[in-house]
Every structure is written in C-alpha cells, then in structure tokens.
Amino acid sequence: MWIEWTIATKFLHEGKVQSTLILVGIAVGVAVIVFLTALITGLQSNIINRTLGTQAHIKVQPTEERNRILPPATGIVQLVLEDKRAQRLRSINNWQQVRDVLDTLPRVTAVSPVISGPAFARRSEALQSVVLVGIDAPRYQRIIPIQNDIVAGVFRIGAGDAVIGKQLAADLGLRVGDKLRLDGGQQRESVVNVAGIFELGVRELDARYVYLEMKQAQSLLNLPGAATIIDVTVDDIFDAQAVAARITRLTGLKAESWMETNAQLMNALRSQSLSTQMISAFVALSVALGIASVLSVSVIQRTREIGILRAMGTTRQQMLRVFLIQGALFGLAGSLLGGLAGYGLVGAFNTFGPKLFYIPVNPWLLVAATGLAMVTGILSAAVPARRAASLDPVEAIRHV
Amino acid sequence: MSEHDASQEVMRLQGLRKSYNVGKPTEVEVLHGLDLRLQRRDFAALVGASGSGKSTLLNVIGLLDRPTAGELFLLAEPTQSMDDARRTELRGSAIGFVFQFHHLIQAFTTLENVLMPLMVATGKPTREQIDRARGLLAQVGLEGLEQRKPDQLSGGQQQRVAVARALVTHPALLLADEPTGNLDSKSATEVFQLFRNFNREFGCAVLLVTHDSRMSEQCDRTIMLVDGNIESDEALG
Numbered sequence: 001m002w003i004e005w006t007i008a009t010k011f012l013h014e015g016k017v018q019s020t021l022i023l024v025g026i027a028v029g030v031a032v033i034v035f036l037t038a039l040i041t042g043l044q045s046n047i048i049n050r051t052l053g054t055q056a057h058i059k060v061q062p063t064e065e066r067n068r069i070l071p072p073a074t075g076i077v078q079l080v081l082e083d084k085r086a087q088r089l090r091s092i093n094n095w096q097q098v099r100d101v102l103d104t105l106p107r108v109t110a111v112s113p114v115i116s117g118p119a120f121a122r123r124s125e126a127l128q129s130v131v132l133v134g135i136d137a138p139r140y141q142r143i144i145p146i147q148n149d150i151v152a153g154v155f156r157i158g159a160g161d162a163v164i165g166k167q168l169a170a171d172l173g174l175r176v177g178d179k180l181r182l183d184g185g186q187q188r189e190s191v192v193n194v195a196g197i198f199e200l201g202v203r204e205l206d207a208r209y210v211y212l213e214m215k216q217a218q219s220l221l222n223l224p225g226a227a228t229i230i231d232v233t234v235d236d237i238f239d240a241q242a243v244a245a246r247i248t249r250l251t252g253l254k255a256e257s258w259m260e261t262n263a264q265l266m267n268a269l270r271s272q273s274l275s276t277q278m279i280s281a282f283v284a285l286s287v288a289l290g291i292a293s294v295l296s297v298s299v300i301q302r303t304r305e306i307g308i309l310r311a312m313g314t315t316r317q318q319m320l321r322v323f324l325i326q327g328a329l330f331g332l333a334g335s336l337l338g339g340l341a342g343y344g345l346v347g348a349f350n351t352f353g354p355k356l357f358y359i360p361v362n363p364w365l366l367v368a369a370t371g372l373a374m375v376t377g378i379l380s381a382a383v384p385a386r387r388a389a390s391l392d393p394v395e396a397i398r399h400v
Numbered sequence: 401m402s403e404h405d406a407s408q409e410v411m412r413l414q415g416l417r418k419s420y421n422v423g424k425p426t427e428v429e430v431l432h433g434l435d436l437r438l439q440r441r442d443f444a445a446l447v448g449a450s451g452s453g454k455s456t457l458l459n460v461i462g463l464l465d466r467p468t469a470g471e472l473f474l475l476a477e478p479t480q481s482m483d484d485a486r487r488t489e490l491r492g493s494a495i496g497f498v499f500q501f502h503h504l505i506q507a508f509t510t511l512e513n514v515l516m517p518l519m520v521a522t523g524k525p526t527r528e529q530i531d532r533a534r535g536l537l538a539q540v541g542l543e544g545l546e547q548r549k550p551d552q553l554s555g556g557q558q559q560r561v562a563v564a565r566a567l568v569t570h571p572a573l574l575l576a577d578e579p580t581g582n583l584d585s586k587s588a589t590e591v592f593q594l595f596r597n598f599n600r601e602f603g604c605a606v607l608l609v610t611h612d613s614r615m616s617e618q619c620d621r622t623i624m625l626v627d628g629n630i631e632s633d634e635a636l637g
C-alpha cells in the first residue's frame with residue numbers, strides 16, 4: 001500500500017490547482033450538509049422540547065367505554081344503529097398498582113398519577129371554566145418541572161392551596177394570596193388559596209389549569225381515591241411509542257405516546273427531515289460527480305505516466321488503488337474542511353443569528369460526515385480508477 | 401564481474417507473429433514468424449526501415465504487448481500462457497525499458513524515479529536499495545542531482561536517469577527503443593557508452609533499436625528487420 005499511497009499523494013500534490021478546486025467544491029458541499037443537518041436537528045429538537053416541556057411522553061388512561069352488543073343468534077341478521085357512548089370521567093382501576101408496575105419498567109424515568117376533570121372557577125361575578133389537575137407534587141414535577149415556571153408566589157399545593165395559570169389569574173383578577181372558589185358541579189364547592197401563579201407559555205394551559213392536591217381534586221370531581229391519567233416519561237423520547245405499546249400490553253390500559261398525541265406535528269417534522277435528506281443526497285451526488293470527473297480527467301492526463309508505471313511492473317490492482325486512494329483523500333480532506341466550515345456556520349448562527357433557538361454542536365455529525373465522504377470519494381473514484389487499471393500499457397506509452 | 405553465465409539464454413522467439421486489429425477489416429500482420437535468440441552477453445542493434453516492425457517487436461519482447469502466434473521464452477520460461485499478473489511481475493523483475501522520450505514521472509525526484517521499479521515491487525525502499533540507486537546515478541554522471549525534478553534536467557540528463565531506472569532491478573534484458581533519437585551526438589555517445597558498460601558489468605543483454613549507423617556499427621550484433629522478417633542477423637568484429 002505504501003507505494004500506492006506515495007504515488008497518489010504525489011499526483012495530488014502535482015495537480016495542486018485541480019486538487020484545490022475540487023477540495024473547495026467538496027468542502028462547500030459538506031459544509032452545506034453539516035450546517036443544514038445541524039440546523040434542522042436543532043430546530044426540531046427545539047420544537048419537540050417545547051412541546052414536551054408541558055406534556056408527558058406517554059399518557060395512560062382507562063380504555064374507552066363501548067356499547068356491549070350481544071351477538072345475534074345464528075341465522076339471524078341483526079341491523080344495529082349504534083350511538084357511541086359518552087365517555088364519563090372514570091378512574092383507572094387499581095391505579096396505585098399500575099403506578100408501581102410502571103415504576104419498575106425499563107426506559108421509564110418518571111411516573112405521575114393525575115386526576116383531572118372540568119370545573120368552574122369563580123370570583124365574585126366572574127366565572128371561568130377550568131381544568132382541575134390533582135397531582136402528587138414530587139412525582140408530577142419530575143414530568144413537568146412546573147416550579148421553574150412560577151412567576152409569582154411559590155409552587156405549593158395541599159391544605160387548601162392551589163397554583164393557577166397566569167392567564168386565569170389575569171382573567172379573574174387574582175393575585176397570590178387571593179381566594180378562589182372552585183365548583184365541581186352538583187354542589188361540590190370549595191374555596192382555595194392562590195399560592196402561586198405559573199406561566200408555561202401555552203395559552204390553553206395558562207388559562208385553564210388549576211393545580212390541586214390529589215385528594216381535593218378527587219372530592220371536587222366526586223371520584224374519591226381516583227386517578228384518571230398516569231403521566232409517564234421515558235429516557236429516549238423516540239422510544240415513547242414502543243414503551244406505550246408495552247404498557248398497553250402489560251396493563252390493558254390505553255397508552256398514548258406524545259407522537260400520537262401530536263401526530264400533525266410529527267408529520268410536519270418528518271416531511272421537513274425528508275426534504276433535508278433529499279437536499280443532502282443531491283448535494284452529495286454532485287460532490288461525487290465532481291470527484292469522479294476530476295479523477296477521470298486526471299486519468300486521461302496521466303495516461304502516459306500510467307503506461308510507464310505499468311512498464312516498470314506496476315500491477316493493475318496497484319494502479320486501481322492509486323486512484324481509489326485519491327478519491328478517499330478528496331473525501332477525507334474535503335469533508336474535514338467542510339465540516340469545520342459547517343461548524344463555523346453553526347457558531348455564527350448561534351452568535352449572530354436570530355437567536356430563536358440554539359443549534360447544539362454534535363461532534364458525531366463531523367465523524368459521520370467524514371466517514372460518508374470518504375466512502376463517497378472511493379465510490380466516485382471507482383469508475384476512473386478502473387479505467388486507469390485497464391489501460392493497455394502499449395497504448396498508454398504511445399499516448400502523447 | 402558478472403555472476404551470470406554469459407552464454408545463458410535470456411530470450412528466445414519461436415515463429416513469433418504479431419497482427420494488429422485482429423478480426424477487423426483493417427487486420428494487418430506486422431511480424432511474420434520470427435525466430436531469434438539472445439544471450440546474456442549479447443549487445444545487439446535492431447535496425448530496419450521505418451514501419452518494419454522494430455517497436456512492435458520490442459513491445460512484444462518486453463511483455464507490453466501479446467504476440468498473435470508463436471512463443472516467447474523469457475529466461476527459458478514460455479510466456480504465452482501467463483496471466484496478466486505474472487507477466488507484470490516478470491516484466492518488472494527481468495526487463496528494463498528505455499524509450500525514445502525519457503518517460504520520467506514528473507511528480508517524483510530523480511532518485512525516486514530511479515527507485516520506482518523497486519518501490520513498485522517491494523514498497524518503501526531499503527537503505528541498500530537507495531544506495532544502489534545513488535550508485536547508478538553516480539555511474540551515469542548525475543551525482544548531486546538526486547533531488548531534482550525531471551523538468552529541471554536537460555534531455556540528455558533525463559535519458560541517463562531513464563537508463564539508471566531501467567538498470568536498478570538488475571534486469572536480464574534491457575530493451576531500448578531509439579534511446580538516443582532525441583539527443584545531441586555528445587549525449588547520444590554518453591548514453592550508448594552506458595549501455596556498453598552495463599552489458600559488461602551486469603551481464604545484461606541489450607537490444608537496442610537505432611537508426612544511427614555509427615551506433616549500430618559499434619554493437620556486437622546487428623539484427624535487420626525488413627517488412628516484419630529478419631533479413632539478416634550478423635555478428636560484427
């Protein structure tokens with residue numbers, strides 16, 4: 001391999017202008033791919049993080065209630081006009097047990113039972129419909145770190161304390177320490193003290209959520225001892241689907257991953273990834289064609305030298321490797337240059353860009369880009385290299 | 401000085417034929433059944449009119465081209481049945497080429513050009529190989545120019561580098577196609593003298609194509625090709 005390497009590098013060095021031009025070409029292509037990939041990855045993880053900042057990865061709920069229809073006796077055709085049943089608020093059976101089972105599942109990082117249901121919040125004449133969320137605070141905070149989003153007061157529930165959204169506070173003119181009357185229907189009312197006000201940045205939540213202790217919510221919703229939802233987070237968000245399926249299998253409950261809950265978002269992200277991949281693929285293709293054409297020209301230019309080398313006992317395989325090495329070197333050097341340029345662009349974007357989000361710098365992207373570019377270089381060199389190897393030495397020497 | 405038997409057969413042709421464009425309407429036979437034998441001691445000139453087939457014959461003997469019929473023995477081995485890899489190996493080890501145009505590789509220095517046949521065969525050159533190449537360069541009068549690139553040398557100097565390169569593997573047979581055709585008479589004489597010396601020193605058979613009668617007269621043997629046939633093969637002096 002030593003002599004092939006030596007000849008390849010000397011040839012590249014001799015054709016400095018050609019080598020430099022194609023290197024710049026490869027570098028630009030790789031920089032575009034690296035920057036685009038980093039940008040889209042950053043953008044998407046930002047969107048996902050924002051979405052999941054206020055959501056559990058998996059929501060476990062009771063299965064929907066269905067009408068039970070007796071199968072018709074044989075020989076009888078049964079025409080059924082079926083209305084779907086109204087889904088009343090129901091507890092998860094044995095939710096404490098389910099919670100303990102989920103706690104032991106691999107990949108699961110947090111489990112939080114929640115009782116949640118509709119109610120009215122009233123202050124003198126003003127009335128707002130709200131969602132009561134009864135939580136087990138330490139568990140819930142591991143799913144949604146709500147204590148970080150408190151804008152007034154403290155995050156404290158229980159003993160008649162509640163934490164409400166900023167929008168709701170504004171709608172009802174509430175401040176920390178004020179009293180709020182909650183009405184769960186059927187004369188179940190209680191008065192709570194506003195201990196804290198949060199702002200999650202999602203309007204729906206800021207206008208409707210009222211966090212209570214589980215017990216208080218249970219009594220307001222008339223579901224003593226109940227939990228209607230179990231929130232779950234997992235270590236890798238993209239495994240949520242699989243873990244959800246596993247939970248359904250284990251418990252028979254309905255488990256919905258964030259991907260299903262946000263199907264439309266996922267669809268958009270997937271389309272975005274697809275178009276990025278297409279752009280990358282076409283850039284990579286033109287880089288490959290660039291390498292192939294430069295090496296093809298080089299083989300023609302060096303026809304006579306190839307002939308001499310063959311006359312001196314250079315084998316076809318050696319000739320082949322000389323040009324494959326050149327392709328690999330183009331890929332390697334070009335992608336290193338391009339990778340650095342790409343990171344430069346990422347840095348510039350993070351420093352001088354619109355600062356809407358931060359693009360994380362992933363060193364593995366550079367490794368992957370370099371590896372891929374080397375493979376691309378070798379593949380694109382294959383055609384010219386085979387030409388070089390198959391040159392007839394007599395013809396090659398006669399070539400001028 | 402040679403460790404070889406001077407009468408050892410280096411090359412033998414048996415009814416060797418060569419056609420170009422085989423199977424096409426333009427098919428033409430250039431060599432019509434040649435028989436020829438070269439020994440280590442031979443220092444032979446190959447002469448003949450332009451188009452008589454001298455270069456064709458040299459390329460066939462040098463395993464650069466395949467004959468259409470007949471057999472070529474190199475170092476007593478029949479070569480017709482050899483595959484490409486074996487022919488390449490034999491070419492690298494047993495044969496040295498010098499062409500009319502010096503055919504050096506511009507990307508390498510003089511010394512590296514001389515070492516090339518060794519590096520191609522065995523990789524990174526050893527101390528001993530480098531010394532051998534330096535010695536050859538000194539013998540062809542290019543001491544001190546080892547690190548020059550070929551384009552920094554005169555035509556005569558380049559041709560002497562090519563001679564050193566052809567001899568670095570200590571080949572059994574040196575083939576030269578109009579090696580001095582491109583040189584002034586002084587350089588031509590120098591290069592010719594190099595061939596003579598190496599023929600004696602290394603016991604390396606030399607077959608050289610030339611149009612220059614003064615040169616062929618100084619060879620021990622003159623083989624004359626006329627229209628693809630050996631017209632005469634005479635030993636001189």
Ligand SMILES: Nc1ncnc2c1ncn2[C@@H]1O[C@H](COP(=O)(O)OP(=O)(O)OP(=O)(O)O)[C@@H](O)[C@H]1O
Nearest residue numbers: 420421428430448449450451452453454455456457
């Ligand atoms: N590749 C080829 N295809 C077809 N015919 C060829 C080819 N090479 C040589 N010939 C023909 O073969 C004959 C011998 O050519 P060759 O080059 O061997 O002659 P030569 O004796 O070396 O001539 P010169 O002294 O001019 O170099 C010529 O008639 C030439 O036209």
Ligand SMILES: [Mg+2]
Nearest residue numbers: 454455456577
């Ligand atoms: Mg000729």
